[in-house]
Amino acid sequence: MRWMKLLLPALVGMTLAADQPSATFSSFNDWLGAETRGVRIGADGRLTLAPSLRRVAQLPEGVIWSAVPDGTGGAYLSAGTEGKIFRYSGGQVRPVGQVKGGIVFAMARLGQDLILAPTGEGKLLRMTANGDVKPFADIEAKVVWSLAVDGDNVLAAGGAERGAVLVQAREGSSRLLASLPDETAFTALAPDGQGGWYLGSHGRGLVLRYSRQGDRLETLMDTPFEEVRALAVVDGQLYIGADNGLTPKFSTGQLERREGYLQAAETGAAMRSAVLRMDRDRVPETLWQSAQSQVYALMAWKGQLLVGTGNRSRIFGIPLGTERRNDPFASLQELGTAQATAFLPSGGDMLVVGSNPAELHLLSEAQATEGTLESRIIQGAPLADWGRAYLTSEQPQGTNVELQFRTGSTETPDATWSPWTPPLRSGERPALPPARCAQFRLRLTSTRGGATPVVEGVDLHWAPRNLAPVWAGVDIMPPGLVITRNAPPDDIGIERVPLSTQKLIPALGYAGAEKRSFRRGGQSFVFHVNDPNGDALAFDIRLLPEHGSPMALEKGWKERFFTFDTLPVPDGRYRLEVTASDAPSAPFNAALTSLWVTPPFLVDHTPPAIAELTAVPEGGGLRVKFTARDETSLLKEAAVSADGEHWLQIAPEDRVFDQQEERFDVLVPRDQVRGDRILVKAVDQNNNEQTASVSVGGAGKAR
Structure with missing residues (x-):
């Protein structure tokens, strides 16, 4: 069915069972669009309770650009765009001070003081714990992305007019250690454990090593990303967080707001980030990559590498030991x-x-x-009856998993959505009305320390509610215009088609193999109708006379255009009744129809009558007079001719063709007349034509 084809790209793990949609949530990608709190998502897609996470402080500024430990379990923070510095200690956040200049992207703690690098200033500042600020050193970097302390020295990695630079600074002085003109900036800095430094760059996304012996800078890796944002050294191995498109967002002073993930990992989608590892032999390996997340931070903790990401604030964990073979990564928590x-x-x-x-x-x-997971929004467009969900889980003693459901008509849940149902048993039908969208929620709990339930998957079923076809209208084509799949055998050729209809034929713009032509008596219609479910349509078509019984023309017609021959039909006013049905796609006991009746149109095969025709010499010309009348439609054209081949178009006495009867009185120049006979012609709006002739000086016979 066509609606199935439309839904498939938006549903992860979707299967078809008896032409009815369902969705399976069991793999890691199936959970990507979910909102989680306290739920760990393993690489194999299994859900368990996560490491505990609690919010301990908030700042009024939107973005924290840099954070360093304060040495007592707290932290110094640079936040906002006005150079404000805060300290978190004892569960409280208080302002420390403020520096002039731009955003402070990098800080380092030197003794009890802070070294700060305001953007665009080309200098380092020193701030005491009381907030007093004084110059520390002028440096050759306009933007500093990372600072590190090496004894009494401060190393600054950033960018200058000459490209990426690494600068060493002491109180009152600085010197350039290394530069890389081809790169925009050095964006990451980490000690190599041997007196040198690892560097990451923005531009080609290089990983480099600076050695103090000879001030040597060597490239270790050219990553397939634009930049290296984070570096971490663990047991002599280098871990690299690489991204595309992140540094420009930092440079504007505005990181993206929280955004929804793609509902599925698209095949062939460009990667936005990756975590790479370079072992002691400098052999690289990709440990994790994502088409949705971007890497902001790396840190080793409790036998795993923590990966801080955006713009969903997920914390991923990558095992550092041999257990990585069985569980290569996991989404540990989500900050919100x-x-x-x-x-x-x-x-x-x-x-x-x-x-x-x-x-x-x-x-x-x-x-x-306790942990909760709210699934991505599931689309049952345009309207669906939501069925049962089946939960597959392991629930050791003292643990539990609850499944709830809600529905709504908007793509983002709001006050118009239904409340969450009470907890449902696996396979229990939710008592909810039909709706366009649905979402389920899992709640994992444990009353035993260390014990956790395990969710293997959720299977969800629904049935789209069949909706009737929706009409936009029916176009009534000019009389004689024929639309078919193939040109009719008695096509009379374009040279005989009225000019107004000729202009329509190439401009109709139909797709496919439809043919446009002209045939006397042909009447065509174009249907504008849409099925909300995307079902195939068939049409029953009847002709409704102004007086009399309806006449069936077609049943089960499949095209969106229709032409019929009006010649067997008496002159008069008619309407076309078209009933659209989705029966070709819908179950027979669920098929729906929708009716459209056109405005009246005229069937007219009778030509006008010509009377009182005279042609009398007058001066240097010939005075031609006649009356033309049509019983059904208005007249639209008249002409005179001396030979029946060359015609002179003429206007009625009142200059306007706007009646069923028109009078004509025209003086034809003598040089336009050959012989002693004159012909006249009248045409009505349905292209019916009548001619009559008269001898010069005589009266014509009425026609």
Whole structure:
């Protein structure tokens, strides 16, 4: 059925059972569009309770650009676009100070003070814990993306007019360590554990190593991405977070708001980000990649690599040990903000920085006792009866999984949606009215420490509600215009077609193999009708006379145009009644119809009558007079001729063709007359034509 073809691209894991749609949620990609809190999504698609996460602080600014530990379990934060610095400590956030200049993308802690790099200033500033600010050093970088402390030195990685630069600064002085003119900037910086530094760049997305021996800069990897945003070194191995299109968003001072994921991972879609690993032998390997997320931060924690992403603020975990073979990655938690931009150790827990809105969350190794997952919105367009959902899960003692359901007519749930149903048993039919959209919610709980339910999948079934075809109208074509799949055998040729109809033929613009031609007595119609379900349509067509009984013309007609021969039909006014049915696609006991009746149109085969025809010499010409009358329609044309081949168009006495009877009085120049006979012609609006002749000086016979 055609509506099935329309729904398939939007439904992940969708299957067809007896021509009825269903959706299966069991793989990792099936859950991509879901909203999760406290639910871990494994690479195999299994759902379990996640590590505990709780929000501990909020900031009025939308974006936290940089965060560094304060040395006591808290953090210093640069937020907003006005150079404001905050400190999170003891569960509270308080302002520390503010620096002039642009956004502070990078900070480092030097002793008890902060080193700051305002954008566009070409200098580093020093801020005390009390908020006092003084210059630290002028540097050759206009934008600094990363700062690191090396003894009494501060290393700044960023961009200058000459390209990417790495600068070393001390109080009152600085020197350029390395530059790369072909790259825009160095965007990431991490110590290599051997006195050198790993660098990531924006431009070609390079991974480089700077060695102090000879101030040497070498390229280790040319990633297939535009930039390297994050670096982490774990057990001598380098982990790389690479992205496309992220640095320009930072540069504008506006990161994207939280946005919905694609409902499925599109085949062949360009990757937006990846996490790569380079082992001790400098052999690269792709550990994780995404067409939806972008990588903002990397940090090793509890035997796994945490990956902070946007714009869904998901925290992914990649195992660092051998268990990666069985569980290569997982979505651990979701902040509910747009981005998870930084990780800061806080005792045995991890402080996670979120932006849009600006928040701090504490991630714990302890397992959450409750988690929820709200599925992506499922489309049953245009209207669906929502059926049963089947839950496949393991629920050890002390754990539970609840399934709920709601429906609505908008693509984003709002106050018009139904409330969530009470918890449903697997296979229980929800008591909900038909609706365009639906969503289910899973609630995982545990009353036993360490025990978690496991959701293997959800199978959902529904049936689109059949809706009647919707008419927009029927076009009545000019008389004589014929529309067929193939030109009719008695096509009389374009040279005989009235000029007004000739202009319509090439301009109709029908797709496919329809042919347009002209044939006397032909009457065509074009149907404008749509089926909301995308069903194939068939048409029953009747002719309704102004007086008398309807006449059946076609039954089960499949084309969106129709032509019939009016010659067997008496002159008069008629309407066309067209009944559209979706029976060709719908079940016979669910087929629906919709009726359209056209405005009246005229069937007229009788030519006008010509009377009182005279042709009398007058001066240097010939005075021709006659009357033309049509019983059914208005006249539209008249002409005179001396030989029947060359005609002179003439207007009626009152200059306007607007009656069924018109009088004509015209003086024809003598040089236009050959012989002693004159012919006249009258044509009505249905192209019926009548001619008559008269001898010069005589009276013509009425016709």
